[in-house]
Amino acid sequence: MSPVLRPRPSGGSRILGVGSRQPDRVVTNAELCARLDTSDEWIRQRVGISERRFADSDESLIDMAVQAGKNALADAGVSPESVDTVIVPNCSMQAQIPNAAARVAHRIGIPDAGAFDLNAGCSGFCYGLAVASDLVRAASARYVLVIGAEKLTDFVDPRDRTTAVIFADGAGAALVGASGTTEIGPVVWGSAGEQAERLRLNENRYIQQAGNTIFRWAITRMPAAAVQALDAVGLTPADMDVLLPHQANLRIIKATEEALRTQGMRDDVIVADDIKYSGNTSAASIPIAFDHLRKESRVKSGDIVVAVAAGAGLTYAGQVFVCP
Secondary structure, rough: OOOOOOHHHHHOOEEEEEEOOOOOOEEEHHHEEEEEEEEHHHHHHHHHOEEEEEEOOOOOOOHHHHHHHHHHHHHOOOOOOHOOOEEEEEOOOOOOOOOOHHHHHHHHHOOOOEEEEEEHHHHHHHHHHHHHHHHOOOOOOOOOEEEEEHHHHHHHOOOOOHHOEEEOEEEEEEEEEEEEEOOEEEOEEEEEEEHHHHHEEEOOOOEEOHHHHHHHHHHHHHHHHHHHHHHHHOOOHHOOOEEEOOOOOOOHHHHHHHHHHHHHHHOOOOEEEHHHOOEEEHHHHHHHHHHHHHHOOOOOOOEEEEEEEEEEEEEEEEEEEEOO
């Protein structure tokens, strides 16, 4: 007779703490306009950005991830020694081997961590949060540190106004642990691999995108994913308190907001618009924006947050969680 496996008791999951790290260097539209054929008005109208953060040559993706992770642990009041898994969603590591996660775990002081990177483009943090939640709920991990981190300026042609004004650098983290109730809902995710070439690295390893095509796809997929994620936890747009979209482009954020308002989202819902001052940081944008909302006291513990993203792959994802 085969032995019966006896897994550890499991339950729900929740976010215990968040943190972020952005480079010190602030790059304004005026600085970019001095070397590009563009204007402050064009940048604000097309993407909604007034400034962004660029890392210096001596600050790496791993450096930013380490500080964001430390900040999330401090926010949660959990020691590095208690963490057993580290996930680093990103799409801008210079080399695929070795991964970022193991080095990040080591530098934070997390011993013997399960550690892996995850690449789902701009949807990466939502994917990482989903994996972390399921690891905790299945009792495969006790504490999982998810750190979306990007140094996109390594892959941006500084002469290309369609990308140089948009992408930026930074890291944002969330610590996920067990809960007696469900505080992170199931993920709704998907992809459109037939459109993979719409957002890719070209032969010079610079980001190249079909902006209009991605815009149209994103404003369709993101509102739909948000509604599906709410339905998965028995809620509707009328129940949400915070809309936390990937900070891709202010027009995409506004279109997603408008689509959800037509489906019952309240006028008092807080909508993250960190894109204005942080630029597009891909897998880091959602946790950075959420950390800023908390620090600005624009959200409170217990708020129902809907995170939703779309990006390279093409991929999309959405989930509901309770604000810690």
